[in-house]
Structure formats: C-alpha cells, structure tokens
Amino acid sequence: MAHPAIAEIEDLSFAYDRRPVLHGIRMRIPRGKVVAIMGQSGCGKTTLLRILLAALRPTQGRARVLGADTATLERDALYALRRRMGMLFQFGALFTDMSVFDNVAFPMREHTDLPASAIRDLVLLKLEAVGLRGAAALMPSVLSGGMARRVALARAIALDPELILYDEPFTGLDPIAMGVVGRLIRQLNDLLGATSVVVTHDVAETLPLVDYVYFMADGRVLAEGAPDEVRRMRVPFVEQFVSGAREGPVPFDYPAPAYAADLGLAEPVAA
Amino acid sequence: MKDALTRLGALVTAAIWRLGYASRFFFYLLAHSGTAVRRFGLTVREIYFAGVLSLIIILVSGLFVGMVLGLQGYDTLQRYGSAEALGVLVALSLVRELGPVVAGLLFASRAGSAITAEIGLMKATEQLSAMEMMAVDPIARVVAPRFWGGVISMPLLAALFSAMGIFGGYLVGVVLIGVDEGAFWSQMQSAVDVRQDILNGVIKSFVFGVAVTLIAVFEGYDAPPTAEGVSGATTRTVVTSSLAILALDFVLTALMFTGGS
Numbered sequence: 349m350a351h352p353a354i355a356e357i358e359d360l361s362f363a364y365d366r367r368p369v370l371h372g373i374r375m376r377i378p379r380g381k382v383v384a385i386m387g388q389s390g391c392g393k394t395t396l397l398r399i400l401l402a403a404l405r406p407t408q409g410r411a412r413v414l415g416a417d418t419a420t421l422e423r424d425a426l427y428a429l430r431r432r433m434g435m436l437f438q439f440g441a442l443f444t445d446m447s448v449f450d451n452v453a454f455p456m457r458e459h460t461d462l463p464a465s466a467i468r469d470l471v472l473l474k475l476e477a478v479g480l481r482g483a484a485a486l487m488p489s490v491l492s493g494g495m496a497r498r499v500a501l502a503r504a505i506a507l508d509p510e511l512i513l514y515d516e517p518f519t520g521l522d523p524i525a526m527g528v529v530g531r532l533i534r535q536l537n538d539l540l541g542a543t544s545v546v547v548t549h550d551v552a553e554t555l556p557l558v559d560y561v562y563f564m565a566d567g568r569v570l571a572e573g574a575p576d577e578v579r580r581m582r583v584p585f586v587e588q589f590v591s592g593a594r595e596g597p598v599p600f601d602y603p604a605p606a607y608a609a610d611l612g613l614a615e616p617v618a619a
Numbered sequence: 620m621k622d623a624l625t626r627l628g629a630l631v632t633a634a635i636w637r638l639g640y641a642s643r644f645f646f647y648l649l650a651h652s653g654t655a656v657r658r659f660g661l662t663v664r665e666i667y668f669a670g671v672l673s674l675i676i677i678l679v680s681g682l683f684v685g686m687v688l689g690l691q692g693y694d695t696l697q698r699y700g701s702a703e704a705l706g707v708l709v710a711l712s713l714v715r716e717l718g719p720v721v722a723g724l725l726f727a728s729r730a731g732s733a734i735t736a737e738i739g740l741m742k743a744t745e746q747l748s749a750m751e752m753m754a755v756d757p758i759a760r761v762v763a764p765r766f767w768g769g770v771i772s773m774p775l776l777a778a779l780f781s782a783m784g785i786f787g788g789y790l791v792g793v794v795l796i797g798v799d800e801g802a803f804w805s806q807m808q809s810a811v812d813v814r815q816d817i818l819n820g821v822i823k824s825f826v827f828g829v830a831v832t833l834i835a836v837f838e839g840y841d842a843p844p845t846a847e848g849v850s851g852a853t854t855r856t857v858v859t860s861s862l863a864i865l866a867l868d869f870v871l872t873a874l875m876f877t878g879g880s
Contacts, residue, residue: 401752427754441749444741458755 354379354511354543355400360409362395369395370567373409377511382537382544384554386589387564388598393547396564397513400545401435402426414510431459434504434512434542438519440496442488448475448499449484455506474502477539478532494525498532505536511543512536518550526550530557551590555579563589565598641837648763648836651756655763665768669730669832673776676729677722681713681780684721685787688712692788693796703802707810709788710781714811714820715876718781720868723827725780726773727860731835734765735856738839739849747840762836769835773828774821781820819875826867831860 355377362370369392377383385393398404399411402418411418416429442451452471456462462470475481478498488496497517504512514533518526534557537544548554555561555575563571563578563586571583578586588596604610655662692708738761741747747757785807792798811817835856842852 403748403751427756430752430754433752435749435752437745437749439745441745443746443749444744455753455755458753458760 352379353377355411355413355545357396357399357411358409360396360399360406360411362392362399362404363407368567370399370406373564373567373569375562375569377543377545378560379543380537380541381559382534382546382557384546384548384558384561385564386547386549386551386554386561388549388589391564392567393564394515397515397545397547400513401433402429431507432510434507434509436497436500436504436512436514436517438516439493440488440500442491442496442500442503444488446488447484448480448486448488448491451488451499452502452506455503459507470506471502474506475499477505477536478502479528492525494521494528497521497525497529501529501532501536505540505542508540509542511545512540514544514546514548516548517546518548518553526553530554533557549589551592555590640841641833644758644837644840645833648758648766648833651759652763652767654759655767658764661760661764662767662771665765666772669726669734669765669769670772670776673726673729673772674779676725677776677780678783680721680725681718681783682787684717684780685709685713685784685789686791687787688717688784689788689791689796693792693798702798704806704810705788705792705798706785706803706807709792710785710807710811711816713781713784713788714816716868716872718784719777719820719823719827720864722777722780722824723773723831723864724861726769726776726828727831727835727864728857730769730772731831731856731860732853734769734832734835735839735842735853736849738762738765738836739842739844739852742840742842743844743846743849745844758840762840766832766836769832770825770828773831774824777820777824777827819871822875823868823871826871827864830863830867834860834863 353376355375357373357375360370360373361368373396375385375396385396387393395404399406399418400413402413402421405419414429414432416425418426418429421429442448443454446454449471452474453467456467456470460467472481472484475484478501480495480498480502483491483495483499488499491499501517517529517533521529530553533544533546536542546554546558555578558575560574561572561578562569563583565585571578571581571586573581579590581587585597587593588598594600688709689705692705692712693702696702696704696708738747741757741761747761750757750760789803793800793803838852838856838859839849842848
C-alpha cells in the first residue's frame with residue numbers, strides 16, 4: 349500500500365460515555381483504492397465510519413481525513429471537508445418528500461450556483477451511471493430496496509467526491525441487487541478517481557471488489573491485507589468470518605445456563 | 620425516603636437540563652434562520668402545510684364557536700335588556716381570548732403534531748443525518764423554515780378564526796334571533812379598540828405561534844429515533860403546547876388587560 353493516504357487513523361480509541369468501543373485503531377486508506385472494514389455486528393466499524401465523517405470525536409488518538417484532523421474542525425471547516433466526501437447510508441436515507449431527481453439534485457442545489465439546466469443534465473448523468481435515469485420522476489416510496497440504494501449512491505457522488513463512505517451497502521438486498529451495487533461501487537470509484545471505504549460484514553460480495561481489507565473484532569483491528577492474503581490467513585477469527593463457520597472464536601450461542609436445567613428436566617450442574 | 624428524594628432530584632435535574640437544551644436549540648435556530656429568509660420559498664411551502672392545510676378546521680371551529688357565543692351571549696344579555704350589545708360581546712370574546720387561544724390549541728393539534736411527526740420520522744430514517752453528512756445544516760434547512768412557517772401562520776389563522784366567529788355570532792344573533800343589525804355592528808365598531816383589543820390579540824397569537832412551533836420542532840428534533848419515540852414526541856407536543864398556551868394566555872392577559880379595560 350505505497351499510495352499516498354487520503355485518510356489515516358492513528359492509535360484511535362473511542363468510548364460512548366464510559367463504554368469503550370474502539371481500542372488503539374491504526375488504519376491507512378490509500379488514495380484511489382477501495383478499502384473494506386469488516387467485522388461482526390457491534391464490533392465498532394460504523395462508529396469508526398462516523399469518526400471519519402467527524403460525526404464523533406475520538407477519545408484518544410486522531411483521524412486525519414483529506415489532510416484535516418477531524419477532531420479539531422470547527423463547523424465551517426467540517427462542512428467544507430464533508431463537501432469533498434460522499435456517504436451512502438445503510439438504507440439509503442433518501443428524502444421521502446422529494447422525487448428521485450430532486451434527491452440527486454439536492455447537494456447540487458445546496459452547494460452550487462449551477463443553473464437549473466446544468467443541474468438537470470448532471471442529475472441525469474448520475475442517474476444514468478446507476479441505471480436509473482428512467483426512474484427520475486419516481487418517489488422513494490415506490491422504489492425497491494436495491495433501487496433506493498442506487499439512487500442514494502447517485503446522490504452520494506453528486507458532487508464528485510474524493511472520498512466515498514459506504515455503511516453496510518449490501519444489507520437487505522437480493523443477490524442481483526447486491527451484485528449490481530457491488531460492481532457500481534468499484535466502477536464509480538475508478539471512473540471518478542475517488543477513494544472508497546466500505547463498512548460491511550458481507551464477505552462473499554466484498555472481497556472480489558476491494559483492494560484491501562481490515563478485519564475488526566471487539567473494537568480492535570485483528571487482521572489486514574489484500575483479499576487473496578485474507579483468504580489464506582490462518583487467523584481463527586478471520587477463518588471463521590470468511591468461511592461463515594458456526595464454531596470459532598465468535599460463539600454462536602449467547603451464554604446461558606444448561607438447556608435441560610432451563611426446561612426443568614435435570615438438576616443444574618455447577619460449571 | 621432517600622430513594623424518593625434521589626428520584627425527585629434526578630427528575631428536576633433532567634427537566635432543567637432539557638429546558639437548557641431547548642433554550643440553546645432555540646437560540647441556535649434563530650442564529651441559523653438565514654436560509655429560511657434567503658430562500659423564502661422553503662418557508663412559503665411550510666406556511667402552506669402548517670397554515671393553509673389547517674384552514675378547514677380553523678374556519679369550521681371558528682364558525683361554531685361564534686354561533687355558540689351568539690346563543691349564550693343573547694340569552695344572558697337579553698335578561699338585562701342589552702341584547703344589542705351582542706356584537707360587542709362576541710367580538711371582544713373572540714378577538715381578545717377565544718380567537719388566539721382556541722386557534723392556538725387547534726393549531727397545536729393539527730399542525731404542531733404534524734411538524735413533530737415529520738421531523739421525528741426524518742430523524743428516525745436518517746434523513747437528517749444524511750443532510751448533515753452532505754454538509755447541509757438540518758436546523759437551517761429543515762427546522763427553521765418549519766418554525767417560521769408556523770410563526771407566520773398562527774396569527775393569520777387566529778385572525779380568520781375570529782372573523783369566522785364574528786360571522787357565526789352574526790348568523791345566530793341577527794339572522795336567526797333577530798337582534799338589530801345596525802346595533803350589532805355599530806356597537807361592535809365603537810367598542811372594539813384597535814390597539815387595546817385587536818393588537819393585543821395579534822400579539823397573543825404571535826406568542827402562541829412561537830411557543831407551539833418551537834415545542835413542535837424541538838420535540839421532533841429531540842425525538843428518540845424509534846416508532847415509540849416519535850409517537851411519544853408527538854403526544855408531548857400536543858400536551859405541552861396546550862398547557863403552554865393556557866399558561867401564557869394568563870400571563871399575557873394579566874399584562875395586557877389589567878388596570879381598567
């Protein structure tokens with residue numbers, strides 16, 4: 349990973365009140381690459397994404413994004429930074445009172461002085477890129493989950509961001525929509541010359557499209573590497589995660605007393 | 620006993636903290652209202668949703684309140700041989716009190732609850748977060764236009780409520796019962812003072828508009844992002860707004876109308 353970094357995280361820790369979530373995270377996001385942050389639900393990956401967006405401030409350490417330390421930014425500088433970034437939310441977060449066209453046009457209308465005709469051309473261009481030019485007049489309520497995610501993707505790239513962040517982009521999608529969204533993430537990243545960070549736990553869909561993977565568990569980075577390296581890794585957590593095995597370092601069963609004892613069939617046995 | 624005191628203390632502390640948070644929210648909202656003024660189309664859209672769509676309930680309620688005032692007022696006044704003063708009674712009751720108060724209560728139920736539910740749902744579905752991540756301040760873009768839309772709508776709705784109520788009083792008093800039409804209007808004209816009665820009524824409705832809309836936008840913005848949270852926030856908007864209107868009405872009436880009028 350010799351490319352210059354667009355984002356760097358150094359010895360970063362974070363806690364919600366007194367509940368620690370992230371511990372000593374170190375990451376480097378090279379410019380132009382697609383990087384995945386993977387891990388089970390609740391491991392802290394979305395929290396990390398929110399720190400990259402400066403929606404949360406680290407308790408310790410720092411995150412530098414596009415050359416700025418996110419913890420020290422004032423409101424105007426923060427908004428200036430965010431204008432250079434795009435974000436795809438887990439379920440799209442489309443504005444339900446606006447059509448598909450207006451959703452994609454929203455960032456342009458808010459942040460540029462472009463005439464309506466130029467905005468129209470740009471919106472159609474972005475919608476064409478995600479295959480939804482014909483759906484411009486539809487309202488979000490009539491879109492399928494996959495279509496909504498693609499519209500949100502078109503909105504995320506509306507201002508040609510340098511860094512695009514994806515929060516669980518595959519959640520709740522059927523296999524076809526998953527494949528479409530996955531290919532779009534890769535294609536748009538390369539076409540726009542952007543950098544992408546994909547937070548996900550979908551191994552099968554993610555490994556073929558990314559350049560580098562960070563594996564997280566319990567708020568720590570457990571392993572990292574290129575997809576081929578990750579597949580060959582002999583780290584028990586990574587093996588379990590990639591293979592989807594029930595048994596491993598991450599237990600399937602939540603701790604409970606003996607089942608027979610719960611059913612009143614036998615005397616509880618002291619552990 | 621100690622536990623009860625601890626819980627009471629926690630409740631008081633939480634209430635003060637929330638009041639402080641609401642105050643900060645209000646000042647932040649005022650400071651970031653530039654968008655609502657510069658792009659007045661956003662505010663006009665909210666005037667339509669909060670004001671125009673409330674017209675039916677306001678006009679119909681105003682008509683019936685005025686008709687009831689006409690009936691009750693006539694019944695009382697005619698015992699003292701002053702039935703011609705019916706116009707004065709109806710007009711002063713509506714302009715000073717019932718117009719702003721009842722219109723405010725209806726506005727809280729119809730528009731206030733809708734504003735809270737809309738903002739709360741936008742929060743629950745991450746639309747406000749999406750805006751924030753697009754470097755668009757949701758308070759400036761979503762909350763401020765709704766606040767000013769409500770503040771502008773409320774005095775207009777109260778004025779229409781009063782006008783409709785006076786028409787209702789006229790229908791019952793003059794058309795139905797037969798009070799002298801000339802006396803009805805002329806006594807009203809000579810007894811209702813523009814500054815003392817109408818202006819004070821407008822001030823009241825403006826204050827109620829600020830209170831109701833502020834409570835509505837704050838509850839929506841502060842709602843927990845769940846179905847239960849939005850439902851609770853909507854209920855709180857109606858209850859808190861109604862109590863605020865009645866309490867503020869007492870304070871304003873004491874300030875405006877004591878000392879001889």
